[in-house]
Amino acid sequence: MIDAEDEVGFTDIYVDDDIVERVTDVLRSTRYVKGPELASFESAFADACGVDHAVGVNSGTAAILLSLQAAGVGPGDEVFVPGNTFFATASPVLNLGATPVFVDVDPETYTMDPKDFAAKAEDAENPTAVVPVHIYGHLVDVEAVLAVAADYDLAVIEDACQAHFAERDGHVAGTVGDAGAFSFYPSKNMTVAGDGGMLVTDDDELAATARQLRNHGRDESGTHQSLGLNHRLDEVKAAVGNEQLRHIDDWNEARNSAAQQYTDRLATIPEVTTPHEADDAFHVYHLYVIQVPAEERDEFREYLDERGIQTSLHYETPLHEHPVMVERVGETTLPVTEELYERIVSLPMHPRITDDELDRVCAAIEDYFETEACEESR
Numbered sequence: 001m002i003d004a005e006d007e008v009g010f011t012d013i014y015v016d017d018d019i020v021e022r023v024t025d026v027l028r029s030t031r032y033v034k035g036p037e038l039a040s041f042e043s044a045f046a047d048a049c050g051v052d053h054a055v056g057v058n059s060g061t062a063a064i065l066l067s068l069q070a071a072g073v074g075p076g077d078e079v080f081v082p083g084n085t086f087f088a089t090a091s092p093v094l095n096l097g098a099t100p101v102f103v104d105v106d107p108e109t110y111t112m113d114p115k116d117f118a119a120k121a122e123d124a125e126n127p128t129a130v131v132p133v134h135i136y137g138h139l140v141d142v143e144a145v146l147a148v149a150a151d152y153d154l155a156v157i158e159d160a161c162q163a164h165f166a167e168r169d170g171h172v173a174g175t176v177g178d179a180g181a182f183s184f185y186p187s188k189n190m191t192v193a194g195d196g197g198m199l200v201t202d203d204d205e206l207a208a209t210a211r212q213l214r215n216h217g218r219d220e221s222g223t224h225q226s227l228g229l230n231h232r233l234d235e236v237k238a239a240v241g242n243e244q245l246r247h248i249d250d251w252n253e254a255r256n257s258a259a260q261q262y263t264d265r266l267a268t269i270p271e272v273t274t275p276h277e278a279d280d281a282f283h284v285y286h287l288y289v290i291q292v293p294a295e296e297r298d299e300f301r302e303y304l305d306e307r308g309i310q311t312s313l314h315y316e317t318p319l320h321e322h323p324v325m326v327e328r329v330g331e332t333t334l335p336v337t338e339e340l341y342e343r344i345v346s347l348p349m350h351p352r353i354t355d356d357e358l359d360r361v362c363a364a365i366e367d368y369f370e371t372e373a374c375e376e377s378r
């Protein structure tokens with residue numbers, strides 16, 4: 001049995017006295033919605049991204065939903081989404097009455113494959129938008145995706161929920177399309193200590209529409225102009241966001257450097273495929289995802305678990321295979337995504353992971369494959 005303090009945790013959430021004091025100040029102020037914390041969080045987040053507008057909302061899912069809705073996506077529209085992503089990339093599409101079209105992923109970066117995107121766009125009857133996902137913290141091939149989107153005049157809504165301030169080819173996640181969506185769910189690279197999200201854009205009209213939609217579609221005069229819901233980000237959460245934002249660059253650097261340590265060591269194990277970083281990419285490693293032989297994955301995870309090392313799967317089921325997607329969209333085959341889903345394992349990753357913890361994870365993986373090799377040669 002491993003003592004709890006000897007476990008290598010999958011993630012770790014940061015709380016300090018500054019956060020606690022700031023939250024306490026908000027609680028004492030009794031101003032809980034639409035107040036100064038939200039205004040300053042939006043302005044600081046927009047500045048940090050280098051965009052004109054940031055609209056705080058109550059989840060990453062809401063940020064995707066409102067981006068699509070504000071971009072005019074509705075019934076009958078087709079929206080391209082990658083197969084390798086969380087459910088919430090596509091559920092807003094269905095909630096707006098539009099149809100997701102699933103696209104396969106690049107075998108190296110695991111992000112949307114621009115070639116498959118182009119092929120699916122050519123076959124589509126009513127292509128309207130694309131939601132590229134910067135999965136695990138690595139940007140999609142932005143130039144290639146934007147080129148296909150331009151050919152079909154598609155709105156580009158980036159799902160940057162796992163990629164706060166990741167970069168590629170000089171582009172910052174969330175800032176290259178019509179709008180970008182971020183999540184502040186507790187395990188994300190930065191959090192608001194609960195659910196929260198941000199929509200960023202340079203488009204004045206899209207920002208104004210999203211602001212209205214997040215507040216019941218209500219305009220300044222108090223009348224309801226559009227069919228919005230309550231998607232507001234409240235003051236306590238925004239206060240936490242303001243404090244967390246001060247650390248995000250350091251945290252991303254720490255994640256990236258932990259990832260380099262993993263990769264340097266694990267790349268020598270033939271059975272393990274380590275994550276790929278495109279040239280000129282800054283990967284923020286929301287997740288550090290390796291591939292292992294499919295037939296050994298369960299045993300491998302169990303071996304690490306017995307040594308107190310937590311692992312996870314992102315995800316267990318490809319997006320297009322979830323029952324509700326099959327029911328609403330029909331069967332789709334995405335060979336690269338499907339093969340990947342048999343092999344992926346997410347290793348512990350967070351900014352405060354220690355050298356000792358990284359060493360323990362790598363040593364356990366080395367031991368596992370050495371033992372396997374010995375058993376096979378017997």
Ligand SMILES: Cc1ncc(COP(=O)(O)O)c(C=O)c1O
Pocket residue numbers: 059060061062085086088089133159161162182183184185195196197
């Ligand atoms: C890729 C991706 N898209 C969308 C979401 C939805 O964000 P949230 O959980 O904040 O609604 C998440 C987070 O869970 C995510 O990882």
